[in-house]
Amino acid sequence: MRTTGPRAVRVKAPGKINVSLRVGTPREDGYHSVASVYLAVSLYEEITATATDDGAITVTVDGQGSLNLPMEEIPLDASNLAARAAALLAELSENSTGVHLNITKRVPIAGGMGGGSADAAAALLACDALWNSGFSRDELAKIAVDLGADVPFALIGGTAVGVGVGEQLxxxxxxxxxxxxxxxSNFGLSTPAVYRTLDDLRLANGDVPPEIPEIDPQILTAMRSGDAHALADLLHNDLQAAALELAPELKDILHAGRDAGALAGIVSGSGPTVAFLAESEEHAATVDALLATAGLSTELVHGPAHGARIVSDYFA
Structure with missing residues (x-):
């Protein structure tokens, strides 16, 4: 039986850029230890969760914005990460109902910016409100760990250091x-495939990374002061070489960004999205215009951005 509460809840959650990503050796569980600096940015996934009476969890997806999003790659069954988040919370909630999740995609799909993780975070927050579950943000973040390393950060947002497999924030x-x-890009990259390629490249080159990587404290100093020029010299992604191996055309995009005057460019996470740092909002607009003139699809964002947040609710 439903308790008094909203019939529908709309939540948005941010994508992220890995300003720095250091990757250690493979662990016994098959994952890699990482040390990452996450930055939530102003490109948001949005989920509307609507209570239903049939007990089922269903998903639909649409897209907005200028990005070319390959919607057909998104699963609409129980394997969808937002659906998994709703199912997980339903097991923990006394008042759960069926729910329909409509996802509005804005973050590049399989693009290294945590779009699926943002969907899961938004679903957790929306269903928590829908079902009056009463979990705190910290409790939801602990639940989120079971869904993936990036999901807790999408809940919290802002800027954070992630260690372990990225979930310890x-x-x-x-x-x-x-x-x-x-x-x-108009294609995605498989995160496991990028990590496997990194391991192969390291083996071929005789590189021996640290078992447990660490973050350069200068990065946090630059971000704390908002010094884009200092940060530009410190951007780093251990996965970038693997992403470029799998998608060599990304090299041309990195060159185009430098030619357009960006302070620095980096493949975000496992890619293939490329992020270019600018010194100001005006400078970003100039870089954006030059890249657009070169025929590239672009999106202007800023960070830090807030984590998952309820936008509206509707009471029956």
Whole structure:
């Protein structure tokens, strides 16, 4: 039986850029230890969760914005990460009902920006409100770990250091906005495939990474001060070489960004989205215009952005 509560809840949750991503050796469980600096950016996934009476969890997806999103690649069954989040919370909630999740995609799909994780975070927050579950944000973040390493960060947002497999978060101070130009691709990259390629490249090159990587503290200093020029020299992604191996055309995009005057460019996470850092909002607009003139699809974003947040609710 439903308790008094909203009939529908709309939540948005941010995508992220890995400003720094260091990857250790493979662990016994098959994952890699990482040390990452996450930055939530102003490109949001949005979910509307509507209570239903049939007990089922269903999913639909649409897209908005300028990004070319391959919607056919998104599963609409129980394997969808948002559906998995709703199912997990339903097991823990006394008042759960059926729910329909409509996802509005804005973050590049399989693009290294945590779009699926943002969907899961939004679904957790929406269903928590829909079912009056009463979990705190910290409790939801602990639940989120079971869904993937990036899901807790999408709940919390802002700037954070992630260790372990990325799920152990420590918030970092970063109040001055940093401005970026994103260049998405019309294809995705499999995160496991990128990690496997990194391992293969390291083996071929005789590289021996640390078992447990660490973050360069200078990165946090630059972000705390909002010094884009200092940060530009510190951007790093161990997965970038593997992403370029799998998608060599990303090299041309990185060159185009440098030619357009970006302070620096980096493949975000496992890619293939490329993020270019600008010194200001005006500079980002200039870089964006030059990349668009070169025929590239782009998106202007800034960060840090807030984590998952309820936008509206509707009471029956």
């Amino acid at each position: 420590t918030p970092a101070i970063s109040k001055t906005p940093l401005h970026w130009v994103l260049v998405p």
